[in-house]
Amino acid sequence: MSRQPRSAQTRRALIRSAAQTFDEHGYPRAKLSAISAGAGVSTGALHFHFDTKAAVAAAVEEEAARTLHESARTVRHLTPDPLQALVDTTHVLARQLATDVVTRAGYRLNCQSAHRSGPDLRARWHVCVCELLDRAEEQNLLVPGLAAEESAAALVGATTGFEVLAREDAAWLTPSAVTGLWRSFLPILAGPGAPQTPEPSGPRTAPRGRPRAASALVR
Amino acid sequence: MSRQPRSAQTRRALIRSAAQTFDEHGYPRAKLSAISAGAGVSTGALHFHFDTKAAVAAAVEEEAARTLHESARTVRHLTPDPLQALVDTTHVLARQLATDVVTRAGYRLNCQSAHRSGPDLRARWHVCVCELLDRAEEQNLLVPGLAAEESAAALVGATTGFEVLAREDAAWLTPSAVTGLWRSFLPILAGPGAPQTPEPSGPRTAPRGRPRAASALVR
Known part of the structure; x- marks a missing residue:
């Protein structure tokens, strides 16, 4: 069925196994043999691959x-309202962090700068948040006079914190926790110019319990 | 001059040296000889001590x-308004994280559950935030109908995120970054019942640039 070459399949299997090993034992204790x-x-x-x-x-x-990028792009495609797209992206990412070990391990490794040689995930997320707030500002959807940069920083801080706190207590990344975050944040952001108030509980169309929820959204 | 026994002095010197070593090399690479x-x-x-x-x-x-506990207690003692006390505590903690290597290394180690055998610093901070918001609610200082638990979670998330993001970019813990966070958050929290609007830029009486600012506050 699959046209993916065996080598690419092996590489993907190794990435998933590595993520599981890092997630379970941490980077320093993870063994290549495992x-x-x-x-x-x-x-x-x-060693052929890495x-x-x-x-x-x-x-x-x-x-x-890649998952972050795809999720953000898919949500934007489905959700014209930039504030709702911002809400929905956080929900999709929270679900991916909770259910997809590659996303979770990737963010965690990315936090340990001693080991990081790849992308800066939090910086990319910050850019994504700023772009959506810029679009909201262009469409007069924000509270008049809002310091959008400060709001973006507060939001990036809060979502980063939720991800870190969820390592000890998974309740920080449940849909209700993310909805609570947005019930706090939306009144800061959403001005009276919005055609409708954004919904803090996130996307309605996303099937629950699937690891690659953003991909599922476009099918 | 000091009445502190030599053994306690050595223990404190070892804790500070350990914090510097963990801060510089990370826990896994830190050597006891260093x-x-x-x-x-x-x-x-x-080995006599540890x-x-x-x-x-x-x-x-x-x-x-201990530093977190002392800072929170000192700020509360100096600041009767619980919302202002919350703002001021975050400023004092941010300065301690930025300037005191023991505080910074302690929070960072505390994030790595594989090594944690001591207190849960973020859980203690969450309790501190909830207590101050409870006091603000009792004094009718909050926005009517506010879901204080959700606001506390959003704030704990944001402050935790700022601490984690500052590991890559110290700008996240500057006074202006923390002030920006509070300019975003105070409108969510502070209701019209407050005798005066809390000041987002933090304590006026704290001397700048001292590692143990909370202790300095009471002198």
């Missing part, structure tokens, strides 16, 4: 970055 | 917890 065994291949096959543990970690982070 | 050398003592002296690297890390976290 990563290759988890992917059902030899350590030789692992020179070092740092290279595997960078690949996990790149995959998490 | 920690004892940084404190100007032998590794034997280190059995393992995890025990040194726990002591750094305990010291950071």
